[in-house]
Amino acid sequence: MDVISNLTMDERRRALLILLVMALVGLTFAAAGHGDPIAVHGALVLVLSLALAFPVMGHLYDPEPSIERFNAYYDDPSKVGVILTFVWAAFAMFVGDWVAWLMVEPTWTTGSAWSSFGRLRPVHTTGVIFGFGGNGLIATSFYVMQRTCRVRLPDQLSPWFVLIGYNLFCILAVTGYLLGITQSKEYAEPEWYADLWLVIVWVTYFVLYMRTLARREEPHIYVANWYYMAFILVVAMLHIVNNLAVPVSFLSAKSHSLFSGVQDALTEWWYGHNAVAFFLTAGFLGMMYYYLPIRAGRPIFSYRLSIISFWGITFMYMWVGSHHLHHTALPQWVQTLGMTFSLVLLVPSWGSAANALLTLNGAWHKVRDDATLRFMMIAAVFYGLTTFEGSFMAIRSVNALSHYTDWTVGHVHAGALGWVAMITFGALYASIPWLWKRERMYSPALVEVHFWLALSGTAVYVFALWNAGIIQGLMWRTYTENGNLAYTFLDSVVAMRPYYIARALGGLLYLLGALAGCLNLYLTIRFAAPATEAASRKPLRDGLDDAATQPAE
Amino acid sequence: MFTLHYRLERRAIGMTLGIIAAASIGGFVEIAPLFTIDQTVEAAPDMRVYTPLELAGRNIYMREGCYACHSQMIRTLRDEVERYGPYSLAVESKYDHPMLWGSKRTGPDIARLGGKYSDEWHVRHLLDPRDVVPVSIMPSYGWLMENDLRIDDLRDQLATQRAVGVPYTPDMIRHAADDAYAQANPDGSGVKDLTARYGEATTVRAFDGTPGRLTEMDSLVAYLQILGRLTDAASRDTLAKDLE
Numbered sequence: 001m002d003v004i005s006n007l008t009m010d011e012r013r014r015a016l017l018i019l020l021v022m023a024l025v026g027l028t029f030a031a032a033g034h035g036d037p038i039a040v041h042g043a044l045v046l047v048l049s050l051a052l053a054f055p056v057m058g059h060l061y062d063p064e065p066s067i068e069r070f071n072a073y074y075d076d077p078s079k080v081g082v083i084l085t086f087v088w089a090a091f092a093m094f095v096g097d098w099v100a101w102l103m104v105e106p107t108w109t110t111g112s113a114w115s116s117f118g119r120l121r122p123v124h125t126t127g128v129i130f131g132f133g134g135n136g137l138i139a140t141s142f143y144v145m146q147r148t149c150r151v152r153l154p155d156q157l158s159p160w161f162v163l164i165g166y167n168l169f170c171i172l173a174v175t176g177y178l179l180g181i182t183q184s185k186e187y188a189e190p191e192w193y194a195d196l197w198l199v200i201v202w203v204t205y206f207v208l209y210m211r212t213l214a215r216r217e218e219p220h221i222y223v224a225n226w227y228y229m230a231f232i233l234v235v236a237m238l239h240i241v242n243n244l245a246v247p248v249s250f251l252s253a254k255s256h257s258l259f260s261g262v263q264d265a266l267t268e269w270w271y272g273h274n275a276v277a278f279f280l281t282a283g284f285l286g287m288m289y290y291y292l293p294i295r296a297g298r299p300i301f302s303y304r305l306s307i308i309s310f311w312g313i314t315f316m317y318m319w320v321g322s323h324h325l326h327h328t329a330l331p332q333w334v335q336t337l338g339m340t341f342s343l344v345l346l347v348p349s350w351g352s353a354a355n356a357l358l359t360l361n362g363a364w365h366k367v368r369d370d371a372t373l374r375f376m377m378i379a380a381v382f383y384g385l386t387t388f389e390g391s392f393m394a395i396r397s398v399n400a401l402s403h404y405t406d407w408t409v410g411h412v413h414a415g416a417l418g419w420v421a422m423i424t425f426g427a428l429y430a431s432i433p434w435l436w437k438r439e440r441m442y443s444p445a446l447v448e449v450h451f452w453l454a455l456s457g458t459a460v461y462v463f464a465l466w467n468a469g470i471i472q473g474l475m476w477r478t479y480t481e482n483g484n485l486a487y488t489f490l491d492s493v494v495a496m497r498p499y500y501i502a503r504a505l506g507g508l509l510y511l512l513g514a515l516a517g518c519l520n521l522y523l524t525i526r527f528a529a530p531a532t533e534a535a536s537r538k539p540l541r542d543g544l545d546d547a548a549t550q551p552a553e
Numbered sequence: 554m555f556t557l558h559y560r561l562e563r564r565a566i567g568m569t570l571g572i573i574a575a576a577s578i579g580g581f582v583e584i585a586p587l588f589t590i591d592q593t594v595e596a597a598p599d600m601r602v603y604t605p606l607e608l609a610g611r612n613i614y615m616r617e618g619c620y621a622c623h624s625q626m627i628r629t630l631r632d633e634v635e636r637y638g639p640y641s642l643a644v645e646s647k648y649d650h651p652m653l654w655g656s657k658r659t660g661p662d663i664a665r666l667g668g669k670y671s672d673e674w675h676v677r678h679l680l681d682p683r684d685v686v687p688v689s690i691m692p693s694y695g696w697l698m699e700n701d702l703r704i705d706d707l708r709d710q711l712a713t714q715r716a717v718g719v720p721y722t723p724d725m726i727r728h729a730a731d732d733a734y735a736q737a738n739p740d741g742s743g744v745k746d747l748t749a750r751y752g753e754a755t756t757v758r759a760f761d762g763t764p765g766r767l768t769e770m771d772s773l774v775a776y777l778q779i780l781g782r783l784t785d786a787a788s789r790d791t792l793a794k795d796l797e
Contacts, residue, residue, distance in 0.1 A: 035705070103659065106682075106690045116692045118618025177618075184615035185651055213565040221562050229568060234576045241580075246716050248709045254612070256713045261646035262594060263587045265654050270580050278576075307558050314572055318579030324656065327628035329643035331593055334583050341579070404624055404658040472658075477632040485635055489661040494688050 003076050004059040006069070011157040016056045018161065023049035029251070037179045038193070038253040041172055048168065073146040077159040079435050081139025082428055084167060086518045088135055089421075092127025093511040095120055100504035104497065114178040122177045122189045128416065129187065129279065131170045136424040137283040138163055138205070141228045143431055144290045145209060148225055149216030158208045165201035169194055181253045185268050187275050188242050192255040195243040202239070206232050223306045227286030230314050234278040242271035262329055270321035277317035280415065281383075284423050285313075285352055291427040292376045293359055296366055301358035305351050312348025316341050323394035326403060335396065342394030346387060353384035371444070371451040375426030378455060382418025389414065401477070406496070406503075407469025410462050417458040417510055425450065425517060432524055439531045442523035446516050453513030460506030468499035595644040600784035602648055602719055603776075604751050605707045605733040610776025612710070613769055614653070617694065624655035625664040625780065638665040639787040648719045648783070660691060665781035672760045675774045697770040698761060704730040725750050737771040738764050 004012065026049060029042025101108055102117045109115040142159055146152060153159055173190040176182065182189045190198075209232060213221060245255035259267050293300050300306060322330060322338030357380050360367060367377050389411050393402050402408060429447055433440050441447055475495060478486040561567050587593050603611060614620070627633050629640045641664050646652045655662075670678075677684050680698060682691040707729035715721045725732070732750065735743030739757045741764075748755050756778055761770040781787070 035703075102692070103690055106692055109692065111693070111695065113617075113696045116617065116694070118621055118692065121618055121621050180616040182615060182618070183651065184618075184620055184653065186620075186656060210565055210569070219563055220559075221565060221568060226562070226568060226572075229565075230572050230576070233569060233572050237573075237576065246713050248706060248713045252706060252709065254706075254710070256710075256717050257651035258717050260648060260650045260718065261652050262643040263584070264650070264652045265646075266584055266587060268651065270584060304555055307555065311571075311575060315575040315578065318576050319583065320579075322583060325654075327630055328626050328654065329641050329646075331587070331590070334587070337583060400628070400630055403628075404656070404662075406657075408657065476636070477630070479632075485632060489636070490686065490688060493660075493690060 003080075004056055005062045006065045006076060007156050009061070009064055011155065012056055012060050012062075014157055015160070016053060016060065019049045019053040019056065023053060033251045033253075036252050037176075037181050038251060040179055041176065041181070041193075041253070044171070044175065045168070048171070052164070070152060072152070073143075074153045074156055074159070075143065075146075075435050076156075077163050078139045078143045078431070081135050081142070081163050082432060082435065083521065084163075085132055085135040085139060085424065085428060086514070086521050088127055088131030088170070089514045090511075090518050092124055092131050093507070093514050095127060096124040097504060097507040097511050099124055100500070100507045103500045104504055113180065119177050119180065122182065123174045125187060126170065126173045126177070126189065129275070130173065131167075133280060133283075133420055133424065134166060134170065135163075136428065137228075137231065137279075137287070138166060140287050140291075140427050140431065141209070141283075143435070144224050144286065145212050145228065148222035148290065149212055149218055151212060151215045151217055154208070154211040154215060158204055162201055162205045162208060165197070165204070169198045169201060172197070176253070183243070183245065183255065183257065185242065185257065185271075187272055188239070188268070191253050192243070192245050192247045193253070195239065195245075198239065199236070202232065202236050206236065222290070223300065223303075223310065224286045224290040226310050227282045227289060230310070231278050231283035231286065234274065234282070234314070234318075238271045238274050238278065242267055262331075265325055265328070266322060266330060266334065269324040270318070273321035273324060274317055276415070277313065280420050281317075282313065284379075284420050287427045288352075288356055288376065288380065288423050291423075291430050292356055292373075292380070295370070295373045295376065295426070295430050296360055296363040298359050298361070298363050301355050301361070305355045309348040309351035309355065312345070312351065316345045316348065320345060320394065323399065324403075326396045326399040339394050339396055342391050346391040349387035349391075350384055353380050353387070356380035356383075371447045372426055372429040372441075374451055375422050375429065375454075378451075379419050379422035379426060382414060382422065382458070386411065386415040386419055401473040402469060405469035405472040406465045406499070407473065410465025410469055413465065414458070414462045417454070417461060421510075421514075422454060422458075425454065428517075428521075432521060433528070433531065436525055436528075437531050438524055438528040440528070441520055442528040443520055446520040446523075450513040450516045450520070453509050453516065457506045457509030457511075457513060460509065461503055462506075464499045464502035464506060468496050468503070471495055471499075593643060594647055595642050595786060597642075597644045597647075597784040597786040600644065600647070600786070601752055601754075602714075602721060602725075603779065603783070604736055604747070604755060605704075605711060605725075605729040606702075606736040606772050606775045607779050608710060608714070608776075609702055609704070609707060609733060610769075610772035610774070611653075613697070613773045614776060620653045620655045622655075622657060622659035622691070624658050624662045625652075626654035627662055627664050633662070637662045638781070642787050644786055645781070645784060648714075650714065650717050650719070663777070663780055667778045667780040667782040672758060672774050672778065673762065675777055676761055676770060679770065679773065694773075697773055698768055700769045702733070702767045702769050702772045704733050704767065707733055722750075733772070734767055736775060737761070737767055740764065 023046050026042045026045030030039050030046055033039035033042055099117055099120050172194040181191050183191055244258040247255040319341035320338050322334045323342050326335050367374050393399055429441055472492050475487045475492040480486045627637045627641045634640055679694045681693050682689040708726055711721045711726045711729045731743050732747045735741050735747040736757050737760055744757050760774040761768050
């Protein structure tokens with residue numbers, strides 16, 4: 001248990017105190033919340049806290065770690081974060097493909113409540129967005145903030161609190177859905193106590209980021225950090241406002257949201273679309289702005305373009321959520337504002353995509369040879385395609401056709417599979433050898449396999465649902481010559497079957513790719529040749545060229 | 554401008570404040586007026602609140618994730634009005650904490666489902682959708698018939714709804730559990746009190762076909778049968794516009 005012995009004695013004592021307090025809170029809910037599903041969560045928190053408390057107790061009086069540690073970055077949390085990212089990817093993509101097959105063959109369940117489509121679907125969405133995406137962001141942000149600030153994390157306990165606390169939130173969320181605990185707000189399903197816990201974790205995360213920045217030895221804050229900061233700050237705003245709710249009682253898992261009807265609808269989609277913006281875009285742009293130039297060995301193409309894109313995205317995204325509510329009971333002036341800003345938003349979005357792709361000028365031979373860099377390149381391409389598609393679908397008359405159909409699902413997956421997951425896998429494949437001090441990934445061929453599975457899976461998935469969505473939308477609005485609706489709703493359900501099969505197959509390809517990644521991670525940690533001395537120091541001493549952290553102009 | 558930024562990006566606090574300021578404007582301009590502009594939500598004096606049984610059914614609807622495949626928001630488009638009925642008004646979800654407008658129609662919109670099918674149809678459909686609709690891809694919900702409805706927390710549920718702005722009276726809150734039982738037991742003694750509190754039009758039936766036992770099925774079917782029927786503002790509104 002080197003990880004625990006590397007903490008100072010003081011940090012170990014504080015870790016134990018936190019875990020014991022959590023165990024006590026868990027015990028309280030487990031004992032007092034009888035008859036309510038919150039008791040199950042109480043018991044879960046109790047067990048998990050004790051499971052961590054025992055090893056900490058076992059190493060409580062180990063000697064203080066060597067003073068040498070201050071000469072290196074603190075990467076243990078990033079390593080665990082990388083492993084967790086792969087675990088969540090495998091789990092959540094598996095559930096995703098399962099629910100995709102349930103839309104082909106609805107009887108492929110156990111028949112128990114937990115395995116019905118409606119409960120599994122949020123397990124997939126939360127597992128992928130928050131489990132996979134969130135862990136990827138946390139792991140890489142710890143890595144990136146240290147390198148770009150040229151300073152070690154200010155302490156060793158708070159990064160663990162953030163990482164483990166965040167994963168506890170994810171576990172409470174997905175187990176909650178299986179138990180029937182949900183707020184039903186899309187992409188904000190976890191109930192009040194999980195939401196409150198996330199606020200505590202998130203504040204710690206922000207404080208950690210600010211403390212690291214305050215100690216930095218670089219005069220400028222590198223652009224990747226702007227995005228990570230926007231991600232942390234704005235997600236906090238969104239999370240708090242959208243989850244305002246009154247619990248039924250302090251021993252009940254259930255709450256009722258503060259807002260209702262139209263106000264609730266706009267708040268929800270203000271949250272929903274900006275979860276896309278600040279969780280699934282800003283955070284991953286931060287990732288891209290660090291890993292893509294490093295891996296390509298080229299400085300970012302344009303410093304000015306990154307400034308314009310950053311502030312454009314931060315300002316304009318917050319207006320566009322109402323494009324999810326075209327032609328609904330939401331007042332039209334809000335719909336129009338949302339549509340307008342959605343169109344203008346294309347400018348900063350394409351600014352970022354272009355900045356990434358133009359950075360690769362002079363390094364295209366590396367893109368050809370290196371699947372890791374190719375993951376990042378394709379991610380930037382999909383980022384450009386998806387933001388264009390998004391602006392297009394936000395036009396009211398296009399939305400009249402696309403809304404409520406599988407086109408939206410296809411659009412989301414173009415972004416999630418093509419952009420978010422690809423940039424994450426690229427960043428992870430770049431960091432894993434650096435983190436574990438290996439020459440390279442155990443099997444570059446397996447990275448190549450993963451790349452092609454991911455790309456073909458995404459293409460199959462997205463094409464299937466484009467077809468599905470457009471056919472659905474057209475069938476719903478087609479009239480016969482006599483002026484009657486030409487199709488029943490059921491006709492459109494039957495017409496979806498071949499596309500749902502194709503989608504599930506595309507998802508399966510993507511899942512297989514992720515599993516290849518898991519295998520490669522395991523092989524690299526266990527068997528890959530250690531890096532030579534010089535290589536292992538590379539990310540520590542000069543992993544980032546001055547050219548890449550300093551403005552190019 | 555770029556020199557200004559050159560200085561700004563050297564200050565973590567400056568960047569933090571800048572991000573918060575830039576990101577706050579959009580939401581504030583769009584969301585805040587929805588609470589203050591009167592025309593946002595239409596007036597519907599006849600609108601009633603959900604009965605405790607319907608509210609519990611709504612909770613089950615959320616628990617099972619029904620909103621992932623069924624919308625409750627008919628848009629102002631000709632084909633939608635012809636397929637589903639009058640377009641949805643903001644007032645119709647005024648007591649929905651949270652709203653369940655949905656974002657995807659894997660199944661049809663159900664904003665006006667209430668009264669369209671019999672209770673028996675709903676029960677059979679929920680137990681096995683393919684029993685009544687052979688090509689359906691909806692999941693089966695067998696456990697709804699097996700599970701007794703939880704009524705010990707209904708009082709707290711209503712009190713919480715009142716806390717967030719739904720006009721439940723203290724009387725309604727006090728008798729929440731009794732009213733839930735009464736609504737599914739047409740021959741029981743509590744029916745008169747229930748209709749006195751929630752109106753003569755309240756549907757009182759053995760929704761799952763078995764009076765005496767209160768199941769989750771009773772509750773969910775009661776909810777499905779009230780969809781679109783808390784107020785008739787929507788049909789009045791479109792009628793008025795047609796006459797103009």
